[in-house]
Amino acid sequence: MDPGVDLWVRLACEFIGIAIMIIIGNGAVANVHLKGTKGFQSGWAVIAMGYGIGVMIPAMMFGGISGNHINPGFTIGLAAWGYFPWAEVPAYVIAQLLGAMAGQLMVVIAHKRYYDNTTDPDDVLGTFATINAARSNANGFIAELIGSVTLFSCALAITRSPLFGDEPGAAHLGLGFLVWGLVLGIGGPTGPALNPARDLGPRLLHQLLPTSVLAHKGSSQWSYGWVPIAAPLLGGLLGVGGYTLILGGL
Template sequence: MHYSLMTELIAEFIGTALLMVFGNGAVANVELKGTKGFKSGWITIAMGYGFGVMFPVLMFGSVSGAHINPAMTIAQVVVGMFPVSDMLPYIIAQLFGALAGQLIVVATYYPYYKATESADSIFATFSTTDAAQSRTNYFLNEFFGTLILVVGALSCLILPWGAKDPAAASIVVGFIVWGLVTSMGGPTGPGLNPARDLMPRLLHQILPFPNKGSSRWKEAWIPVVAPIAGAIVGAEIFHYFIV
């Protein structure tokens, strides 16, 4: 079934918003003082991001492709798998979806933001940084993490077995994200998605939380550029060596 571009953009908007609600919502549940999930651990966060990708892909994969990530959209354009004319509208929908999803997280956790004294904990519910304060490590982690994500997601969704059973493929993509967050998430979060990092960072800058600390704009280019570069390389690997 063919959908209009507007329908596809709405799907990208909602899908990206859901990613933020499940993913950054899980971080807020773990990091913010007084929540029922406070200090429940990294597995909670990994599950949140895994489901935050799985459900939108299940819901909207057949509508828009469920990119829910500007890096995925750009990479598919570069290798000729997606029309360049739709790239900018998709990215805009994803950016605003990330903004809307983060606003939902803030609204539902607002009392706990006010109760939390740790600036690092507050920032973690919005954006990423490198735990070792190394920009080189930050870039490498986001680059390789996104590369693996893109190769894995495209392999699941486009190869014959996934095309035949898109629901099963969508579930596996969710497990890929879950696995990546548990295995490669320690250094940076991870982001793996420019919209997931940039728009929440903007909100962190604007919103008047006590004890929120710096929005760390000097390093903000890394979780934008590194995922895009990693996604392009991943799409090239898939396009030229797998299909």
């Protein structure tokens, strides 16, 4: 992050960055799950790749400007351990949440015809928000927590590694592979979210959109909705804290 850049510019980067992530990531989910698309039933590898690229592109665009947090868990974890000012946390989180909703709206607009063709409400909701495969909040929380701790600790270790001191762009490229690998390795139980805004923003949009837009939308499953918020927030505290305690002095 460049603290010399005006806050409003950095907020715009956070808004656009997470919107790009959702357009590519949830767009990949829509391509796989919605009937009639050319990628229908193409599989989990497509979704994992979509999310890896969806994180990598804004990281390379905005990593040197806003820090490319695009994740309230990361923003709050950084603030809790002294890497980011608390005074800017609310603005960052709001920008991230609104950006996630805007990105999801673009996914809906592009795929409206295919939402009409898809009658399974879980397939529809899965293009917005996460669902635990075992219908277990406990299993979902554990998977999201493990994934989030890994994401945040590894992201800091990569971007602050002496190996990339003269090549920060290569470090941000590595973040895409990190997310790609996490979705492949730990994403099966939940989706995954690993990001409160990535789940909450689109889930709110799912709730708000009328059936004239989403004819088969079904429930927004708010009984599970707290899991992909709470687990990544705790994961941010633990992940950033773990990095700080082990490598923060380097």
